[in-house]
Amino acid sequence: MDPQHILCWRLAPLFLFMPCGFHCVSVHIINEEPVHVIPGSNLVLKAQIKQEPQEEVSMVTWEREPETGAAPVRVTLATCPGRGLGCAGSRPNVHADAEQQETTLQINKYSREDGGVYGVTVTDRTGASTTAHCIVREYEAVHHVSLSINMSHSSLVCGEAWGTDPSFSWLYERAAITRAVGEISKDGSTLVLNMAPICGDFTCVVSNKLGYSSASYSAGPCEKEGRGMMAAVVCLVFLLLLFGGAVAFLLWRRYRNNHRGERLQEHLDDTI
Template sequence: MRLQHCLSWSLSLLPLLLLSCGYQCVSVHFQTPQPVNVLPAGRLVLQVQIDRGPKEKISMITWEREPENAKTPGNPGKVTLITFPGQGKRLDGRLSLEEQGSILKLEGFGVADSGVYIVTVTDQAGIKTAGQCTVKEYEAVHHPSVRVNVSHSSLFCVETWGTDLKFSWLHERAAITDAVGHVSPDGKTLFVSSAPICGHFTCMVSNKLGHSSATYTAEPCEREGKRTTVAVVSLVILLVCGAALAFLLWRRHRRYSNRGERLQEDFEDNL
């Protein structure tokens, strides 16, 4: 009976708690897609949406940063960057807040500025609500390589470094055609139409900071023009040999014919 009474009392308080939260609870959401990749020496802009009830007041907004891998030896741990109200700019003027602390801007981004950015909103009752966003430095393309799968007549482009990579293929310095093969949707794999694989295949990897390439070299392809030339030359040689053989046979036949005529004339003279 006591359990039923407690359950009924808890259920009766639930609407009040939900109503109270609707008026007093604070929520924080990053509006920037994650992870955020920033170009070297570029500008980092982080924006949060703070939802609050009509009776809720914000007393402080704190921006902090900590290493993405907390177990890294020698990492400084969580560092307070800037607060609102109270600070206009920090980090030698590179860091600033706008829109009452909901927008963070950092100029001259470097690898040391990478990490997990945490924004904490404190209300008038001292209750804290936080959100976080991972920020990384935009990496350039390094050194791609090409792997071959002979049994499946395919080539695979590998690049372990770089941000927002785009892949493309060339065959003998020309774009891939249907006669050569087709490329996978992500651009990393080239499925070659003919077997065995022949010629030079180049994988191009690029992003905003530049591009790099790797080439796989197989046996030279036997071109159609070359095959046609070989066929024509073979036909000419065959015709020449045939003509020479016919000429020799004709000369031999003529010689025997002349010899027969001379023998017949000698025989008639003797008679």
């Protein structure tokens, strides 16, 4: 038999009896990153712990440090010493618990100072540890909505400064967008125009859980068919009135001349 295969067979039993804390215990925060929290609400982070049946968790620690900074200071939020034992929070509004395969951290009445990089460290009975991290930020309201037109692509682009999870909606002349006006992109931020020429008032509304803001763009008034028809009718009526007035004036003048001739003839007859 190949000497390398003999060596592998001799080492295999050793790996079976070695403590697997170095590679068997793992932890993963299941919250989608980054986590945005509305000030005043509760922050809840959950993490899954994976381990072999023979492994035992001896310590779970939750910590936080600033997301930016040259020398970030790490703060311990809660510790859970061993399975089945209670967890101790560093502040009254900090609570934690640890089970065999899950650990949870809850911070009540979240404030801006609670933002940062959160870490959960799981330590096994051999002293080996593994850590998972998650970024937590404040949920921002919608601010500074802007609306611009791209003439080369016949589109309107709506922008928003820093709001969390912005949702876009569009209005044309204070009504919902139809296919005759344009089509909205998948992310909602762009309106590709189908109408020609481009005219009327467009509005982009951006909203999230904390409110909304809007911006408008005016492309000038549209010349509608009804308005042109009305102008034609007014013009026709004016011409008819003008023509009628002219005819009436001519008839009146003719009547006046005829009446004057009759009176003159009567006057001459009386003189003779």
